[in-house]
Amino acid sequence: MTMKSDRPRVLLVDDYPDAREMYTEYLEFSGFEVVEAGNGKEALQRAVDTAPDIILMDLSLPVMDGWEATRRLKADERTASIPVVALTGHALAGISEGAKKAGCDAFVTKPCLPEDLVREIRKILGCRSSSSTRKVRRSGKYAKSS
Amino acid sequence: MGARVRLLEGFIGRARIADAAQFALQWLGELVGIRPSLCLVRPLGEQSLFVVGSYGLSGGAVDSFSVSLEDWNNPLVTAFTHRKELFFPAPQVASDRKRRPTTPLEDLAFHCVPLGVSRAADDVFGLLLLGGAAPLHSELHWFTGIFSQKIDQVLRNQATTEGDRKQGRERSLLYSIINAVSDPILLTDTEGRLLIANARALTLFTASEEESEGRRGAVRMNNMLLSSALSSKAIEEMSATRRELLLVNPVDGSDLVFEFLSTITEDPRQGSGVVSILRNVTDLRRASEEIEENYRKMRVAEVQARAESDRLNLIIDSVADPIVVTDAAGATSLMNEPAERLFTIPTGASEIEQRWVQANDAHFSSFIAGMLVSADQRRIGEIGLSDPGTGEAMPVEAIAGKILSDHGELTAVVTILHDQREALEKARLYEQLKQASDELERKIQAATADIAQQNELLRRQAIELEQASALKSQFLANMSHEFRTPLNAMLGYTSMLLQGVAGPTEPPVRRQLSRIESNGRHLLTIINEILDISRIEAGRMPLQMSTVRIPDLVGEVKSELEPIIMRSKLTVTLDIAKDLTPITTDRQKVKQILLNLLSNALKFTHHGTVTIGARRNSKERTVTVLVTDTGIGIAQADQDRIFEDFRQLDNSPTRAYSGTGLGLSICRRLAQMLDGRISVHSQVGKGSTFTLTLPTKGRR
Numbered sequence: 148m149t150m151k152s153d154r155p156r157v158l159l160v161d162d163y164p165d166a167r168e169m170y171t172e173y174l175e176f177s178g179f180e181v182v183e184a185g186n187g188k189e190a191l192q193r194a195v196d197t198a199p200d201i202i203l204m205d206l207s208l209p210v211m212d213g214w215e216a217t218r219r220l221k222a223d224e225r226t227a228s229i230p231v232v233a234l235t236g237h238a239l240a241g242i243s244e245g246a247k248k249a250g251c252d253a254f255v256t257k258p259c260l261p262e263d264l265v266r267e268i269r270k271i272l273g274c275r276s277s278s279s280t281r282k283v284r285r286s287g288k289y290a291k292s293s
Numbered sequence: 294m295g296a297r298v299r300l301l302e303g304f305i306g307r308a309r310i311a312d313a314a315q316f317a318l319q320w321l322g323e324l325v326g327i328r329p330s331l332c333l334v335r336p337l338g339e340q341s342l343f344v345v346g347s348y349g350l351s352g353g354a355v356d357s358f359s360v361s362l363e364d365w366n367n368p369l370v371t372a373f374t375h376r377k378e379l380f381f382p383a384p385q386v387a388s389d390r391k392r393r394p395t396t397p398l399e400d401l402a403f404h405c406v407p408l409g410v411s412r413a414a415d416d417v418f419g420l421l422l423l424g425g426a427a428p429l430h431s432e433l434h435w436f437t438g439i440f441s442q443k444i445d446q447v448l449r450n451q452a453t454t455e456g457d458r459k460q461g462r463e464r465s466l467l468y469s470i471i472n473a474v475s476d477p478i479l480l481t482d483t484e485g486r487l488l489i490a491n492a493r494a495l496t497l498f499t500a501s502e503e504e505s506e507g508r509r510g511a512v513r514m515n516n517m518l519l520s521s522a523l524s525s526k527a528i529e530e531m532s533a534t535r536r537e538l539l540l541v542n543p544v545d546g547s548d549l550v551f552e553f554l555s556t557i558t559e560d561p562r563q564g565s566g567v568v569s570i571l572r573n574v575t576d577l578r579r580a581s582e583e584i585e586e587n588y589r590k591m592r593v594a595e596v597q598a599r600a601e602s603d604r605l606n607l608i609i610d611s612v613a614d615p616i617v618v619t620d621a622a623g624a625t626s627l628m629n630e631p632a633e634r635l636f637t638i639p640t641g642a643s644e645i646e647q648r649w650v651q652a653n654d655a656h657f658s659s660f661i662a663g664m665l666v667s668a669d670q671r672r673i674g675e676i677g678l679s680d681p682g683t684g685e686a687m688p689v690e691a692i693a694g695k696i697l698s699d700h701g702e703l704t705a706v707v708t709i710l711h712d713q714r715e716a717l718e719k720a721r722l723y724e725q726l727k728q729a730s731d732e733l734e735r736k737i738q739a740a741t742a743d744i745a746q747q748n749e750l751l752r753r754q755a756i757e758l759e760q761a762s763a764l765k766s767q768f769l770a771n772m773s774h775e776f777r778t779p780l781n782a783m784l785g786y787t788s789m790l791l792q793g794v795a796g797p798t799e800p801p802v803r804r805q806l807s808r809i810e811s812n813g814r815h816l817l818t819i820i821n822e823i824l825d826i827s828r829i830e831a832g833r834m835p836l837q838m839s840t841v842r843i844p845d846l847v848g849e850v851k852s853e854l855e856p857i858i859m860r861s862k863l864t865v866t867l868d869i870a871k872d873l874t875p876i877t878t879d880r881q882k883v884k885q886i887l888l889n890l891l892s893n894a895l896k897f898t899h900h901g902t903v904t905i906g907a908r909r910n911s912k913e914r915t916v917t918v919l920v921t922d923t924g925i926g927i928a929q930a931d932q933d934r935i936f937e938d939f940r941q942l943d944n945s946p947t948r949a950y951s952g953t954g955l956g957l958s959i960c961r962r963l964a965q966m967l968d969g970r971i972s973v974h975s976q977v978g979k980g981s982t983f984t985l986t987l988p989t990k991g992r993r
Contacts, residue, residue: 165782169789176794207774236777258781258817260788 155272156180158199160190160216161234162208166257170203173261179268187211191219194226201268206235206246214249221250230271234259296324300439310334310447314346317440322348325432327423331397333360334408334419334444335373337452342373342420347397349424355397360420369394369420372405376417379405382426402426406433408441418448477551477571480558481523488566497540497571504543511543522553523567538571550575615689615710619661621703632710635678642681649681657691657708664693664706671695676710688713769827776820784813822955829962836879836966838991843876843907843916844869850887851905854895861895868906876916876989882963883987886971889956890920890983898924901980909989915969918985926977935973936961960985967991 157179161167164185171181182197184190188211194202202220206213213233220226233246236257246254255267300320307313314332322328329349333342342360360369372379383402384390396403401424408419421437423429471478477494481487490498498519500512522538538553551571559565609616615632619625628636636657638650656676664672671694678687693708787810790798798806828834844867851858851865858865887905894903901923908917927935936957957971964971968988975981 163778163782166778166785169782169785173785173789173794176789236774236781257777258784261785262788262792 154178154180155200155268156182156197157268158182158184158190158193158197158202158229160184160187160203160208160213161205162186163205166205170261170264174265174268177261177265179265185209187213187216187219190216191223191226194220194229195223198225199229201272202229202231203234203264203268204231204251206233214245217246217249217251232267232271234264296320297435299324300436304439304443307443308447308450310444310451311345313443313447315348316346317436317443318346318348321423321436325436327425327433329398329401329424331355331358331422332408332419333358333369333422334448335362337448337455342369345419350397352397358397360394367394368392369396369405372407373417373420376407376409376412378407378429381405396422398422398424404429406437408437408444410441410445419444476573477569479519479567479569479571481567481569494571496543500543507546508543511541511546515540515543519569523555523569537574540571548575549573550578612709614712617657617708617710619706619708621665621705623658623661623665626705635681635710645684646681649679649684653678653681660691661693661706661708664695664708665703669695675713678710685714688717765827769824773820773824777817780813780817780820784810784817787813819955822959825959826955826962829959829966834966836991837881838877839880840875841878841880841883843873843918846880846884847887847905847907847918850884850891853888854891857892857895861898863895863898863900864902865891865895866902866904868904870906870908873907873909873916874989876987876991878967878987878991882967883985886960886963886985887918887920889960890985893956893983894920894922894924894981898922898980914989915986916989918987919982920985921980921982923980926979926981927973927975928977929975932973932975936971 155178157174159167159170159174159181160183161170162185167183167185171183174181182193182199184193186208190202190204190208191211193199204213204217208216213235217231217233220229220231230252231250232253232255233251234255234257235246253267253271255264259267300317303316303320304313307316314334318330318332321330330347331344331350332346334345335342340362342362344356344358347355360367360373362370362373364370368379368381371377381393381403382389383400384393390400403425404421404423406421406423406429407417408421409417421440423433471489471491472493474491475493477497478489478491479487479494479498480489487498497515498512500509504512518538518540522536536553538551540549540551541547542549550573552574553569553571555567555569557565558568609627609629612629613631615635616627616629617625617632617636618627625636635653636650638647642650656678660674660676663674671692673690673692676689676691678689679685680687689710690713691708691710693706695703696705696707698704787806789795790806791803791810825834847867847869851867891903891905903923904919904921906919906921908919909915910917961971964985964987968991970986972984972986973981974984
């Protein structure tokens with residue numbers, strides 16, 4: 148169990164290292180503490196160990212997929228209250244439905260720009276604990292170039 | 294002298310002939326002494342002499358004695374007819390009796406004196422037989438004269454009264470006869486007044502006051518009818534011919550028909566009258582009508598019978614099978630035309646033909662002979678005949694039936710011959726057909742098995758296709774995922790570089806990073822659109838129906854594209870009808886369509902305005918959303934092609950407008966999914982209007 152800082156802690160679960168690294172870098176840049184996991188099983192362990200404020204869960208994962216992991220997280224009283232944001236490159240209909248069923252609190256489709264992800268996280272956390280997110284620097288000044 | 298007076302006095306008051314005769318003979322016996330005596334008289338119209346008086350004779354034989362005037366051998370008849378006095382002496386020997394007439398005086402001698410008034414021989418009316426052998430003296434001649442006169446007188450009187458009585462009798466007889474006649478008989482005067490009517494006529498033409506009103510009315514009518522029939526003119530016209538007279542029966546009111554015969558009688562004493570005889574012909578008429586009716590029926594029956602017989606003949610002749618009727622002796626009594634062909638020799642037949650016919654005849658005769666001797670009522674057999682024309686073997690089936698009279702006697706045998714050749718041929722053809730049919734069935738079974746096999750194959754192929762399709766979808770999903778994952782990282786890092794997460798970047802680098810980002814986004818759009826089309830085609834884009842407010846949705850679309858609108862410097866106006874009601878549809882898909890249409894309009898318009906309008910068409914139960922721009926427009930010829938896949942009109946690598954060319958194609962597919970349609974109206978250089986029409990209530 149690591150020391151809990153005053154920064155909101157994000158558990159980022161993704162099996163694609165580049166994506167994991169990119170989001171981690173940007174989340175830390177945006178003022179979050181990031182804990183990483185490469186598969187569902189690892190995610191369960193980390194969630195129990197680090198007690199994150201929010202979990203970003205890719206659904207297609209090796210060893211244990213995101214749906215199963217989410218179900219277990221929500222079934223475990225130690226982790227049940229942690230919001231889970233499903234993060235997937237699958238765009239087929241029914242995916243979001245399945246994610247909701249598994250217990251996900253929100254659903255974000257990849258590709259998702261880092262700043263959009265941060266906005267989504269802040270939105271969810273803002274509803275829960277405004278104090279921790281107030282300190283986070285808004286990424287709004289980095290306007291999209293498109 | 295005193296004796297003569299007594300006789301004359303005695304005659305007075307004796308009006309009956311028997312009294313007068315009896316008195317006279319008594320006088321003769323007592324005062325003249327002539328006894329016995331007998332008086333015979335011929336009554337008027339009689340051919341015999343009868344006893345009217347006797348004296349000194351006794352016994353029934355006297356009264357019953359008579360002499361027939363036709364007995365010419367009788368001497369008494371001779372005395373009567375020739376007016377001769379005769380004397381018959383008493384017989385001496387037996388032979389003398391033969392010459393004497395047999396009389397009640399028996400063997401006494403007697404005189405026979407004719408009685409008559411004048412001297413004429415034919416005036417004699419009787420005979421006196423006076424016993425005694427002594428000759429007749431003069432006193433007796435006086436007596437016969439007086440007696441004859443008295444008898445004559447009595448006879449005359451008698452004749453007169455007899456005549457009167459007879460006339461009366463005849464009259465009443467006549468009336469009786471007339472009354473007995475059942476036909477009405479009438480005597481009328483020339484004025485038509487009834488003089489004499491018989492009983493039947495009285496019931497028709499007279500009625501007393503006590504009779505019922507109906508009966509009197511009928512009688513009045515009858516009288517009127519009779520009067521008109523009797524009018525002198527009518528009688529003249531009628532002359533002697535018969536006429537019919539219609540009368541009413543006063544008893545029951547029924548109609549009566551009479552034959553009416555009238556003749557005018559001329560009576561010099563009583564003037565002329567009309568005798569009418571009516572003969573009731575009601576029954577006769579009815580009978581005659583019945584006879585006529587019966588005759589008519591008989592004629593009809595006869596015609597029917599003849600038609601029946603004609604028809605029967607026609608039927609028998611039209612039967613294609615030979616029919617032969619044979620009598621009880623085996624002789625042919627009737628055959629139809631087909632039978633004649635087999636059993637009779639046609640005129641001018643060749644010798645061989647004759648032989649065939651004879652052979653047929655022999656075969657048939659033997660069949661019939663067998664039938665006649667057997668007790669069977671029916672018999673079915675086969676006869677090997679030959680066609681007389683060709684000599685071809687002609688097996689026939691013979692069906693013979695006996696016809697019996699009411700008494701059970703055999704009257705005829707009817708035989709129907711049925712040509713078996715056709716049946717045999719049919720059987721052969723049937724066999725062939727059956728073989729062919731069996732063959733066909735085998736083929737069909739083979740073909741069916743083949744088809745079943747093919748079906749099974751197709752079924753497997755279908756399953757395989759389904760699996761392939763599922764695999765394809767899965768592949769697309771996976772590929773989309775695989776594409777997105779690296780693209781996600783690329784776009785993410787680019788974004789981070791642009792934001793200066795890892796430190797500030799020089800403007801030329803920033804510009805190049807921007808290119809990377811915009812191309813990455815374009816690639817993402819392409820991937821998304823390809824995925825959309827694949828999902829639509831695979832039927833894997835389910836509809837999520839909900840109540841949608843078009844104004845809200847339009848506002849949402851507009852605000853989502855606000856950054857592009859700001860950049861374009863175009864005016865975007867809304868023209869939403871006030872009466873728009875919410876519709877049931879898939880919100881996400883309508884939004885996708887409208888986003889596409891609006892971003893197209895913004896993309897292809899350089900200056901002017903873009904208008905989003907919405908209208909309700911309550912008659913069609915639709916809502917239309919119109920996106921109108923003042924852009925470059927689309928040529929008429931190209932307006933259909935823009936909805937095709939990957940179609941952007943300018944397809945050159947250096948084209949002015951970005952985009953996959955899949956946008957409108959997806960819009961059209963989505964609109965169809967929503968039971969709507971999308972259309973374009975455009976003019977080059979003036980602008981375009983895209984119209985989306987949606988039902989107010991979607992299917993699902």
